[in-house]
Amino acid sequence: MGLKFYRLLRTNxxxxxxVIQKETSDIYGYIxxxxxxxxxxxxxxxxxIGxxxxxxxxxxxxxxxxxxxxEERYLQDFTADTFSFIDGLLNMKPDCHFFIKEQVYKSNSELLDFDFPFDMTPIVDFIKPYALEINKDTNLNNISNSDFNYLSQK
Structure with a gap:
């Protein structure tokens, strides 16, 4: 079983x-x-702590x-490949640590619904509360659907 990772949004x-399962194209989750x-x-x-x-x-x-x-049903298949992908992205930062939190849902319908390529802005609405909780200076305002045509949205 293999997973593919598609970057949907990038800012500073x-x-x-x-995260998509290669053989079935099922959406296994998001990072x-x-x-x-x-x-x-x-x-x-x-x-x-402690x-x-x-x-x-x-x-x-x-x-x-x-x-x-x-989703709960994908958790076991999702975890190993996904954590390896994350480690590959972040492990070579010389004085930086990262921590991975898992959010498990009963179904993808509880997650994110966007209409590729016609309406990508629900992605911003979905991630904004999480991002602002971690970094209050994160600016995800005024990202329009046309911004998703570029490598970076901000």
Missing amino acids: EVEFFQ LIVDSRRKEKLCDNPVL MEDENEYEGSSNFIQVITFT
């Missing part, structure tokens, strides 16, 4: 990918990557939050 702080552009805090990595002391914790100079979205 945000990248958003659709949201948001650059916080700030020093990492202990609370950014829930695995370390193991490290907040006052002594020396985080990296930058933190990137990754959120994966998938």
Whole structure:
């Protein structure tokens, strides 16, 4: 089983990918990557809470939050290839850590509905609350459907 990764949106702080199963073209989920552009805090990595002391914790100079979205039925097939893809994108940042959160849904109908290529703007509406929670300076305003014709939307 193989997955394909399609980048749907890219700005200075945000990248958003659709994950598709190669053989069936089923949408297995999405990946949201948001650059916080700030020093990492202990609370950014829930695995370390309780193991490290907040006052002594020396985080990296930058933190990137990754959120994966998938259906329950695809979770097992989605996880390994997707995490490997994310690692390939982010692992070579010299003083940067990232953490992956998983959002699991009962069905894709709960996720994202956009009409490629006619109406791509629902992508922005879907990711905006997540992106702003991670980096309040993220600017996803005024992205129009025609902006999706370019490699980068901002």
